[in-house]
Structures are given as structure tokens and as C-alpha cells.
Amino acid sequence: MxxxxxxxxxxxxxxxxxxxxxxxxxxxxxxxxxxxxxxxxxxxxxxxxxxxxxxxxxxxxxxxxxxxxxxxxxxxxxxxxxxxxxxxxxxxxxxxxxxxxxxxxxxxxxxxxxxxxxxxxxxxxxxxxxxxxxxxxxxxxxxxxxxxxxxxxxxxxxxxxxxxxxxxxxxxxxxxxxxxxxxxxxxxxxxxxxxxxxxxxxxxxxxxxxxxxxxxxxxxxxxxxxxxxxxxxxxxxxxxxxxxxxxxxxxxxxxxxxxxxxxxxxxxxxxxxxxxxxxxxxxxxxxxxxxxxxxxxxxxxxxxxxxxxxxxxxxxxxxxxxxxxxxxxxxxxxxxxxxxxxxxxxxxxAPRPELAHAQRLAGALERRTGPTDRVLVWGIHPETYWLAGRSPATRYLTAGLLTNYSGGRDGSQVGEKFAVTGAWPVFRREMDAHRPALVVDDSRGKPYAADRVPSLRRLLAARYEEVGTVDGAVLYARLPGR
Known part of the structure; x- marks a missing residue:
């Protein structure tokens, strides 16, 4: 050569x-x-x-x-x-x-x-x-x-x-x-x-x-x-x-x-x-x-x-x-x-509809929580935490780490059993320790929706009540004493 x-x-x-x-x-x-x-x-x-x-x-x-x-x-x-x-x-x-x-x-x-x-x-x-x-x-x-x-x-x-x-x-x-x-x-x-x-x-x-x-x-x-x-x-x-x-x-x-x-x-x-x-x-x-x-x-x-x-x-x-x-x-x-x-x-x-959605969702988080409250945004848009100025209740900033959802996968490879190894026990401990004041299900019909994830569904049923929606995202507030 x-x-x-x-x-x-x-x-x-x-x-x-x-x-x-x-x-x-x-x-x-x-x-x-x-x-x-x-x-x-x-x-x-x-x-x-x-x-x-x-x-x-x-x-x-x-x-x-x-x-x-x-x-x-x-x-x-x-x-x-x-x-x-x-x-x-x-x-x-x-x-x-x-x-x-x-x-x-x-x-x-x-x-x-x-x-x-x-x-x-x-x-x-x-x-x-x-x-x-x-x-x-x-x-x-x-x-x-x-x-x-x-x-x-x-x-x-x-x-x-x-x-x-x-x-x-x-x-x-x-x-x-x-x-x-x-x-x-x-x-x-x-x-x-x-x-x-x-x-x-x-x-x-x-x-x-x-x-x-x-x-x-x-x-x-x-x-x-x-x-x-x-x-x-x-x-x-x-x-x-x-x-x-x-x-x-x-x-x-x-x-x-x-x-x-x-x-x-x-x-x-x-x-x-x-x-x-x-x-x-x-x-x-x-x-x-x-x-x-x-x-x-x-x-x-x-x-x-x-x-x-x-x-x-x-x-x-x-x-x-x-x-x-x-x-x-x-x-x-x-x-x-x-x-x-x-x-x-x-x-x-060009318009950016997902950014506009995250900004509206962040506004709802700001109105419904205090600066020191922790929240959980169940979705693939972690920017909502930053835009709202709120700390996440878990180290897993997207639902993808807990369900393997990424980039439009269909339901066959999405769910708790496809999560990062060891993630769900840690997530459950964090939900007990931090008890988010507000949970947002921002799945909007995606395969990782809360009703398809048994652990999250049980958590919401036991401790939270639905209090509103923002562009299809569902907001859940913690019940008193829970």
C-alpha cells in the first residue's frame, strides 16, 4: 500500500x-x-x-x-x-x-x-x-x-x-x-x-x-x-x-x-x-x-x-x-x-409539538407541587423534570429503563421482565422512601402504559387518585396518609 x-x-x-x-x-x-x-x-x-x-x-x-x-x-x-x-x-x-x-x-x-x-x-x-x-x-x-x-x-x-x-x-x-x-x-x-x-x-x-x-x-x-x-x-x-x-x-x-x-x-x-x-x-x-x-x-x-x-x-x-x-x-x-x-x-x-407538550406538563407539575416535592414522570421525556424544576423520585429517569421501551418498539419486547436487571426492586424501594407527591402517566397509549405494568398499576391503585389530565397525560396525586 x-x-x-x-x-x-x-x-x-x-x-x-x-x-x-x-x-x-x-x-x-x-x-x-x-x-x-x-x-x-x-x-x-x-x-x-x-x-x-x-x-x-x-x-x-x-x-x-x-x-x-x-x-x-x-x-x-x-x-x-x-x-x-x-x-x-x-x-x-x-x-x-x-x-x-x-x-x-x-x-x-x-x-x-x-x-x-x-x-x-x-x-x-x-x-x-x-x-x-x-x-x-x-x-x-x-x-x-x-x-x-x-x-x-x-x-x-x-x-x-x-x-x-x-x-x-x-x-x-x-x-x-x-x-x-x-x-x-x-x-x-x-x-x-x-x-x-x-x-x-x-x-x-x-x-x-x-x-x-x-x-x-x-x-x-x-x-x-x-x-x-x-x-x-x-x-x-x-x-x-x-x-x-x-x-x-x-x-x-x-x-x-x-x-x-x-x-x-x-x-x-x-x-x-x-x-x-x-x-x-x-x-x-x-x-x-x-x-x-x-x-x-x-x-x-x-x-x-x-x-x-x-x-x-x-x-x-x-x-x-x-x-x-x-x-x-x-x-x-x-x-x-x-x-x-x-x-x-x-x-x-418547524414546530416542536413534543417540546410544547413537555412545557405544558411541566407547568402542571409546578402548580400542583412544591419546590422540594419529588415527582414521578412515567414516560420517555425526562426534560419535564428539568423544565418544572422538580426532583425525580427515582434514579430511573425514563420508563424505558424499567420496560425496555425505546424508539417505537411494539409490545412484544416491552414490559417489566425486559427492564434493566435489578431495576424493579430498586424502584419499589425508592417509591417507598421518596413517596412522590405527584405521578404523571405520560405514556399516552404507548406499550409501557401504566395499566400494562402491574407493579406501577398496583402502586397507583393503593396510594394515588387521578386529579387531572394534560394533553392525554394523566396526573395522580398521593392520597392523604399514603
Whole structure:
């Protein structure tokens, strides 16, 4: 396999001038493409989940014990830190951090492209990435959640590997993994670079150490057994394909088509390069392939999963456009800009009925409970707790952890017996200890409805009475003395 040719070396003065022009342009474009993220208080349940987790951690909760999720710890810690500095009433600080994450990703991709193919390629890669990075449903592309913060880590891993900095590459892979497990897929192109550069004997121990130290540190900083269970071994039922085949296949097709439309300017040159080129971008193809595997893992195909494809796709398009006439590069950028403007308009003007429902439900919780009361929202919208400013009565912030409901499963794989192992005994103890002042059944006809969950049905019958409804969600107040 031939080595990737590098662009000629440049003086420090030229390098400074280059980045002095490119960096402000990328910063302006990053801000422009993230404008919709600032127009709504919240974009999706993942943001709500992280916000509630951060509040619980600030109150003395312990990750993977009294505060749980199937995700690694970096993003809950980031939310907690942002709330500690700026207050917990707004996600604006996280939106700003998301802009910086996208800018850092674009700069790293531009640096990779410039080192390999010259100054023009650096501009192309950075601009194309930012344009295509918002090419999904805005609730996926504009939210300050896991994949947005994976991207600079994965780009940094490839950047470090390209320069033979194996300890730093391992640490970057670890950071991606500790943001979300699928971020670790970038290890494939990193290992390929290790092999290609003939550095296996000296580089592999450094790569392993760079990865292992942060991961072990995170496990020790939380609870090692809990960290292993919640991030690796405890999600078998969640990842199962049974019970949602048609729904998942439709979602995969729709989200693939959406990203395909957003990438219309990139796909033609990439496909052409795949037909005619034989060498020069093996690591980028491996990066794209490993990202596609990451999208597939878990068999849910949510839109935000697809963000991991955007960075290698932008680099591959930059590489492919070098083989075409200059006007094709202009056409690719203009096409991507037009697609980007459509997605920005979608984000700015499309209604968000689920957010409006959560806000109305939060208003009802505020009116019916006091600031120190605990409540239970039986649903998949944990943002209701955060919007209402009320603490959850349980560590399980969604009904999904207690029933395995996620993303439209039908009833065959939803119920108490499909819950996270050991969850129901803990839940029952928490209901006895915290005795929520108000229970909200926000299932609205979904397979996890309270009347289909025997333990919850018995709890409501023994201790609560129905006191109202909000958009189909049923409110239950605790009976006196119960």
C-alpha cells in the first residue's frame, strides 16, 4: 500500500497567515450553522436526561449508583460543570460548547486535509464539514448531546495518528469512548495508521496506555462495577432487534435519506473516487466504515447516530474533489451550502409539538407541587423534570429503563421482565422512601402504559387518585396518609 503523499513543507509565516484567514471563517460558519440550536430551550430527550443527571449529581448523587444511564460519564460531568459555573436554568452554555466542538472538528479536519493535499484542500474540508454537519432532523443535529461532542475527539484521534503521536491518539479515542461507547470505533483507522507507519512495536504500547489510563480513571472515579454494567454489559435487551423490526428499518431508511440529501454535493465525487482510485485514502475509508458500524450498533438508527459519518465523509469528498476539475469543487460547496440553508430553515421554523407538550406538563407539575416535592414522570421525556424544576423520585429517569421501551418498539419486547436487571426492586424501594407527591402517566397509549405494568398499576391503585389530565397525560396525586 502506498503512503499518503504529504503537501510540501511551509514556513511558519505562511502557516500563521493561512490559519489567520481560515480560522475566523470557520468560526463564523460554525456559529451560523448552530444558530437554530439557540432558539429553543431544549431539542430532545437526551438533553433533558443530561440536564436532570447534572442536577442530581450537583445534589450529591453518584454516577452509576443513584444517577444512572447507559452512557459513559464525560457528558454528564460536562453538563454538571456548566451548570455549576453558569446556573442550571438554561442550556445556552452547552450550546456554546457545542459550537466550539464543531469548530474544533472543522479545524482538525482542515489541518488533516491541508497536510495531505495542500492549502485549498484545508479550506474545502473545513467548510464542507460544517455545511453537512447540520444535515439531519434539527432535534438530532442541533442538540448539545453525545455525537456532537464525540466528533472533535474522533477527529483528534485521526489527526494524532496521522502525525505518529500514539499516546495522544489513544487518549483521544478514550475521550470519544467516554463520551459515548460508539466513539471508540475510530480506533480502527488509528490502528491502520499505526500499521501503515510501521510503528507497531513502539507505538502500540503507547496507544494502549493512552486509551487505558483515562478509561480506568473514569471507572475508578465513579464505581468500577457500575461503570462496567451501565456502559458495557447491561444493555443486551436494549440492543436487541426483536420487537421493532419494521419501525427500525423505516427509521434507518429515513435518516439515511435525510443525510444523503444533505450530502448531495459530496456523494457524487466520493462515489466516482471509489470507482477509479486505488490508493491514498485507506484510513479515511476505514474511518467511514467504522462510523457506519457505530451507527448500526444497537440497531436503533436514531438520527443523531449519523453525525459520526459526517467527518470522514467531508474528508473523503475533499480527497475525491482533487481528482476533478476545479469547478466541481465550487459546485460541491454551493450545493452543500444550499442544502445547509434548507436544514437551517427547518430548525428555525418547524414546530416542536413534543417540546410544547413537555412545557405544558411541566407547568402542571409546578402548580400542583412544591419546590422540594419529588415527582414521578412515567414516560420517555425526562426534560419535564428539568423544565418544572422538580426532583425525580427515582434514579430511573425514563420508563424505558424499567420496560425496555425505546424508539417505537411494539409490545412484544416491552414490559417489566425486559427492564434493566435489578431495576424493579430498586424502584419499589425508592417509591417507598421518596413517596412522590405527584405521578404523571405520560405514556399516552404507548406499550409501557401504566395499566400494562402491574407493579406501577398496583402502586397507583393503593396510594394515588387521578386529579387531572394534560394533553392525554394523566396526573395522580398521593392520597392523604399514603
Amino acid at each position: 502506498l503512503a499518503v503523499p504529504l503537501a510540501p513543507a511551509r514556513s511558519v509565516t505562511n502557516r500563521t497567515a493561512y490559519w489567520g484567514r481560515l480560522s475566523p471563517a470557520l468560526a463564523a460558519l460554525a456559529c451560523l450553522t448552530r444558530v437554530p440550536s439557540f432558539v429553543r430551550p431544549l431539542w430532545n430527550p437526551d438533553e433533558g436526561y443530561l440536564a436532570v443527571q447534572a442536577g442530581l449529581l450537583a445534589q450529591g448523587g453518584h454516577l452509576y449508583d443513584t444517577v444512572v444511564d447507559r452512557k459513559p460519564p464525560l457528558l454528564p460531568w460536562l453538563y454538571e460543570a456548566a451548570f455549576a459555573v453558569c446556573g442550571a436554568g438554561s442550556l445556552t452554555p452547552l450550546r456554546v460548547l457545542a459550537v466550539l466542538a464543531q469548530l474544533l472538528t472543522a479545524v482538525l479536519l482542515a489541518s488533516l486535509a491541508r497536510r495531505r493535499w495542500g492549502d485549498g484542500a484545508g479550506w474545502t474540508a473545513g467548510v464542507l464539514y460544517l455545511l453537512v454537519s447540520v444535515g439531519l432532523n434539527p432535534e438530532d443535529a442541533q442538540a448539545a448531546t453525545f455525537e456532537v461532542f464525540i466528533l472533535p475527539c474522533t477527529a483528534a484521534a485521526v489527526w494524532c495518528a496521522d502525525r505518529g503521536r500514539w499516546t495522544a491518539a489513544g487518549a483521544a479515542v478514550a475521550a470519544a469512548f467516554l463520551t459515548k461507547q460508539t466513539g471508540g470505533a475510530v480506533l480502527l483507522p488509528v490502528v491502520w495508521q499505526l500499521h501503515r507507519q510501521g510503528a507497531t512495536r513502539t507505538g502500540l504500547p503507547r496507544l494502549v496506555a493512552g486509551f487505558a489510563v483515562p478509561v480506568l480513571g473514569a471507572a475508578l472515579a465513579t464505581d468500577p462495577a457500575g461503570f462496567l454494567f451501565w456502559t458495557v454489559t447491561g444493555s443486551a435487551a436494549y440492543a436487541a432487534f426483536a420487537g421493532s423490526e419494521l419501525h427500525v428499518l423505516v427509521r434507518a431508511s429515513v435518516n439515511t435519506a435525510i443525510l444523503g440529501c444533505a450530502s448531495a454535493g459530496l456523494l457524487a465525487p466520493v462515489v466516482r473516487a471509489l470507482r477509479v482510485a486505488r490508493t491514498g485514502a485507506t484510513d479515511l475509508w476505514l474511518w467511514l466504515a467504522s462510523s457506519a458500524i457505530a451507527v448500526t450498533l444497537g440497531l436503533h438508527f436514531f438520527g443523531h447516530y449519523y453525525l459520526q459519518l459526517t467527518a470522514p465523509l467531508a474528508l473523503l469528498a475533499t480527497w475525491a474533489l482533487r481528482m476533478l476539475p476545479p469547478e466541481r469543487r465550487v459546485s460541491a460547496v454551493l450545493t452543500s451550502a444550499c442544502c445547509c440553508s434548507l436544514f437551517l430553515a427547518w430548525g428555525l421554523f
